[in-house]
Amino acid sequence: MVPFHILGSYVSPRSRTAWKASTTARHAEIQYNTKYLRTHNDRIILENTSLLAEAPRIHITETGNKTETKRLPIALIIGVKKGGTRAVLEYLRLHPDIVAPGPEPHFFDTHYTKGFEWYRNLMPETExxxxxxxxxxxxxxxxxxxxxxxxxxxxxxxxxxxxxxxxRAISDYAQIAARNPEVKPFSEIVFENYDSYTVDTRRAIVKVGVYALHLTRWLEYFTLNQIHIVNGENLIRDPASELRDLQTFIGVKPHITGEHFTFNITKGFPCYRRNTSQQSWHCLSDDKGRPHPNVSSLVRSKLANFYRPFNHRLYLMTGKHFDWT
Ligand SMILES: Nc1ncnc2c1ncn2[C@@H]1O[C@H](COP(=O)(O)OS(=O)(=O)O)[C@@H](OP(=O)(O)O)[C@H]1O
Structure with missing residues (x-):
């Protein structure tokens, strides 16, 4: 049995009663077109709803106060793994009004029981x-x-x-293979049955890429205009344009521009500088932009076929189109 498949339309009592309409024209269109996804017993369920998620009423106020210099984050780069998250963080840190810890805190998934004070203490001092x-x-x-x-x-x-x-899946695999050279070939991991190319949706390496499913969970608590999607391919082609939109979204003055970036031909990726009057360029470490293993075009296209309907759902949910295969 494939444990992860579309069951069809479903309207939960919650979506009928508790979700409310948004006011903007963009949201109105999304409300009309969007089928939300959720999972139940590991199956993906499409939920037809004309309503956007209303955030629940529970609310704990932030623990930071004005006299403290370490503050809880106002923005989180929440994913996706291998999407280009390190590049986005390091680029944003070029802004004088943005501070961030270098290591990943993993507070909400691993250290949550340590509490918000513990989390706040991980943050750098802010002026x-x-x-x-x-x-x-x-x-x-x-x-x-x-x-x-x-x-x-x-x-x-x-x-x-x-x-x-x-x-993304191939990049994830390249990381796994770099840490464990004995790992099975990519195709043996992503396909449950290699003869019929049935995708093994129990595998995290596969599941992470069902973006519409994960986004649906966030939309139960946050509205779309609180979520900014960075185009990972464009981040490599034109980091300045992605950073322009990001600075607007975060609400800081535009500071990071094309002058902060150069394309490093040897690395095959953009590198960046903190001070535009200096020529000292920094590139991300060698584990970013690793060589990928050879994956046949047949395997790629079978996997692309699996993701296509979920990608389409994502386009409908976000109003953003990506040129993915
Ligand atoms: N400037 C620059 N330099 C190097 N790499 C860059 C850059 N911009 C984006 N990328 C892409 O970032 C991919 C790694 O993604 P993440 O940083 O999200 O990985 S991780 O989840 O934190 O491990 C990484 O994936 P791989 O190429 O597969 O290694 C890159 O494609």
Whole structure:
């Protein structure tokens, strides 16, 4: 049995009673077109709803206060793993009004019981006017996290870096293979049955790429205009344009521009500089932009066929189109 499939239309009592309409024209269109996804017993269920999610009423106020210099994050880069999250974090840290811890805090998925004070203490000191952010890519796909983030602050801004899910899976595999050279071939991991190319949807390497499913969970607590999607392919082609939109979304003055970036031909990726009057360029470490294993075009196309309906759902949900295969 394939444990992860579309069951068809379903309207939950909650979606009928508790979800409310949004006011903007963009939302109105999305409300009309969107079928939300959820899971039940590991199956993906499409929910027809004409309504956007209303955030629940539970609310815990932020623990930081004006006299404290370490503050809880106002924005989180929540995913996706291998989407380009490190690049986005390091680029945003070029902004004088943005501070962030370098390591991933993993607060909401691993250390939540340690409490918000523990979390706040992980953050760098902020001066007046500076904003704190953090990145932990596992947040996007981990059940229960949207509610926890909402309880920290219902105003939290969410950043998701999305990349062609087939390429994301291959990138994830390249990381696994770099750590464990004995790993099975890619095709033996992603297909349950290699003869019929049945995709093994129990595998995390596959599941992460069902972006519409994960986004649906976040939309139960946050509205679409609190979620900013970065185009992971465009982030490599034209980082400045993605950063322009990101700075607007976060609400800082435009500071990071094309002058902060150069394309490093040897690395095959953009590198960046903090000070535009200096020539010292920094590139991300060698584990970003790893060589990928050879994956046949047949395997890629079978996996692309699996993701296509979910990608389409994502386009409807977000109003954003990606040129994925
Ligand atoms: N400037 C720059 N330099 C290097 N790599 C870049 C850059 N911009 C985006 N990318 C892409 O980022 C991919 C790694 O994604 P993440 O940082 O999200 O990975 S992780 O989840 O934190 O491990 C990484 O994936 P791979 O190429 O598969 O290694 C890159 O495609």
């Amino acid at each position: 007046e006017g500076q904003l704190t952010i953090e990145k932990t890519p596992s947040y996007f796909v981990t059940k229960g996290i949207p509610q926890k983030v909402y309880e920290m602050s219902k105003k939290t801004k969410l950043i998701v870096v999305l990349r062609d899910p087939v390429m």
